[in-house]
Amino acid sequence: MSIGKELLFFFSTLGAFNGLILGFYLLAFKKTTSPASRFLGLLLLALSLRIAKATLNYFYPDLPRIYLQIGLSACFMIGPSLYYFTKAALGQYQQMPAAWKYIYGVWIALIATVGIVLPYQSHPWDWNHYIVHLIYLQWAVYVLLTGWLLRKLLVRAWSPTEKLSPGERPILSIYVANAVIFITYLIVFFGSSGIAYISGAVFFSLLLYLNIPLFVNRRKSDTIFLGNEVTERYANKKFTEQQALTLTQKLQKTITEQELYKDPDLKLNDLAKILNISGHQLSQLLNDNLGKSFAVYINEYRIERACKLISNDKAIKLEEIGYAVGFNSKSTFYTAFKKHKGTTPALYKAGPDL
Numbered sequence: 001m002s003i004g005k006e007l008l009f010f011f012s013t014l015g016a017f018n019g020l021i022l023g024f025y026l027l028a029f030k031k032t033t034s035p036a037s038r039f040l041g042l043l044l045l046a047l048s049l050r051i052a053k054a055t056l057n058y059f060y061p062d063l064p065r066i067y068l069q070i071g072l073s074a075c076f077m078i079g080p081s082l083y084y085f086t087k088a089a090l091g092q093y094q095q096m097p098a099a100w101k102y103i104y105g106v107w108i109a110l111i112a113t114v115g116i117v118l119p120y121q122s123h124p125w126d127w128n129h130y131i132v133h134l135i136y137l138q139w140a141v142y143v144l145l146t147g148w149l150l151r152k153l154l155v156r157a158w159s160p161t162e163k164l165s166p167g168e169r170p171i172l173s174i175y176v177a178n179a180v181i182f183i184t185y186l187i188v189f190f191g192s193s194g195i196a197y198i199s200g201a202v203f204f205s206l207l208l209y210l211n212i213p214l215f216v217n218r219r220k221s222d223t224i225f226l227g228n229e230v231t232e233r234y235a236n237k238k239f240t241e242q243q244a245l246t247l248t249q250k251l252q253k254t255i256t257e258q259e260l261y262k263d264p265d266l267k268l269n270d271l272a273k274i275l276n277i278s279g280h281q282l283s284q285l286l287n288d289n290l291g292k293s294f295a296v297y298i299n300e301y302r303i304e305r306a307c308k309l310i311s312n313d314k315a316i317k318l319e320e321i322g323y324a325v326g327f328n329s330k331s332t333f334y335t336a337f338k339k340h341k342g343t344t345p346a347l348y349k350a351g352p353d354l
Helices: 003-029 035-059 065-075 078-091 098-117 124-149 151-158 168-189 194-210 212-216 228-233 241-258 268-275 279-289 294-312 318-324 330-341 345-353
Strands: none
Touching (some): 035 065, 035 078, 035 168, 065 124, 078 098, 078 124, 078 168, 124 151, 124 168, 241 268, 241 279, 294 330, 318 330, 318 345
């Protein structure tokens, strides 16, 4: 191996190794327990394993196929990790929704089952002709879904009159970097040269080194991951009773008059900007003074509006009501309705006629 290739190998593998270390750090050692931090750790682990597989396969193509299987299995988890990291960071989730755990667990169980039933070592044809195609298809779907979540940020990023906040820029940066890595491996998937194959590993290493402060610096992480650090930072800056009352009245008036709850993509930061306060202040008001999370608070308006629609028009379809008041699916509408009213929309609708 020439000196140039040795340097290329060293740089690529070092990036994968450091990615694994940072991933474990975010999952096991970082004080914050925010969902965004956890999914970023999972994303780094998945990417690092995929990069390690690509690097080893490029320089040592005769390695046992088990290494290829591990790398491709990790690749299957990149898309979900990126999507849920972005969703958690944008929504500033304090706790991980049960549905996310379930879906993520299903993906892990699926790829693990495939690996056990059809190991790469004895079924290379199945992996090369079917399983790999499904892995890349799933990855592509999640990259597109994540892009949809970030559509407003992407538009603002190109706008000459608007600027992204310090917390939004790293989220968008992580997405763009992942999209570039995906496109790189997609080019390889369709039969490009080995140079494109190893370039994904090199790009990942470069990206990792440029963004190490993002992963380990407490001050910067406060703007992205709402975990223990943010709670501690604002613990001694409580609203006075009068301030909380004034802000709560302004919040209620803004939501009802503008019917903001009807927007299924409404985020805490979006509402905070309308109120001309920070996302941290709005989160503090909801949690400390009203005793509710952002999702619960907004869903209360949606459910109350849904109840009025049901009472005013018995012929209207329940699914239409859910979408009309701001829910993005029938299942989330039914779940939220049952939680807030203790009954299903159908039973509530039939109640007055019983």
